[in-house]
Amino acid sequence: MICVSVCVVAVLGFYLSLIATSRSLSFDQRGKVTAAVAILEAQGFTGEATLLRRVTVFRSSDNWFNAMVPKESAFAATNFPFEIMTLYSDFFTYPIDDTERAAILLHEARHLVGGDEKDAYSYVWKNRAKLGWTRDKYAGSIVWKNVRVQTREYSPEMFVCQDKEFGDCSE
Numbered sequence: 479m480i481c482v483s484v485c486v487v488a489v490l491g492f493y494l495s496l497i498a499t500s501r502s503l504s505f506d507q508r509g510k511v512t513a514a515v516a517i518l519e520a521q522g523f524t525g526e527a528t529l530l531r532r533v534t535v536f537r538s539s540d541n542w543f544n545a546m547v548p549k550e551s552a553f554a555a556t557n558f559p560f561e562i563m564t565l566y567s568d569f570f571t572y573p574i575d576d577t578e579r580a581a582i583l584l585h586e587a588r589h590l591v592g593g594d595e596k597d598a599y600s601y602v603w604k605n606r607a608k609l610g611w612t613r614d615k616y617a618g619s620i621v622w623k624n625v626r627v628q629t630r631e632y633s634p635e636m637f638v639c640q641d642k643e644f645g646d647c648s649e
């Protein structure tokens with residue numbers, strides 16, 4: 479019982495220290511996250527939307543732990559299993575609309591359930607049409623190009639179709 483109590487206190491202390499050493503979202507940032515989560519919900523990513531809306535704690539700056547490890551991306555980072563998601567300023571400036579922010583949140587939602595980078599990148603790329611994040615509308619976007627390159631890096635087997643643009647078999 480003592481052992482369990484010590485463990486619970488230690489984990490809770492760690493969790494609170496992650497929250498305490500990072501900034502919360504501004505009103506404007508919060509609005510953008512809400513809009514992106516609404517898109518996920520509307521496009522049928524119900525589980526992810528619920529997780530993001532009900533469980534995830536969003537922060538706008540690195541906590542002490544994130545600051546110690548290499549950055550996962552310029553857009554966001556997730557602390558699993560603490561369900562804390564840090565959204566960097568690039569998350570709010572580079573995406574051209576809420577759908578692109580939804581794509582980034584969908585990636586991070588995979589990390590919320592313990593998925594690695596390969597899982598997160600390939601999941602989003604396979605589901606981009608369902609999300610409405612397609613080449614005809616977004617091919618010129620920085621986020622789209624960036625995610626496509628990263629997805630090929632983590633899942634090269636999805637990009638082996640020589641006759642397709644970028645070798646992307648899903649196009």
Ligand SMILES: [Zn+2]
Pocket residue numbers: 550551585586589594595598
């Ligand atoms: Zn990631």
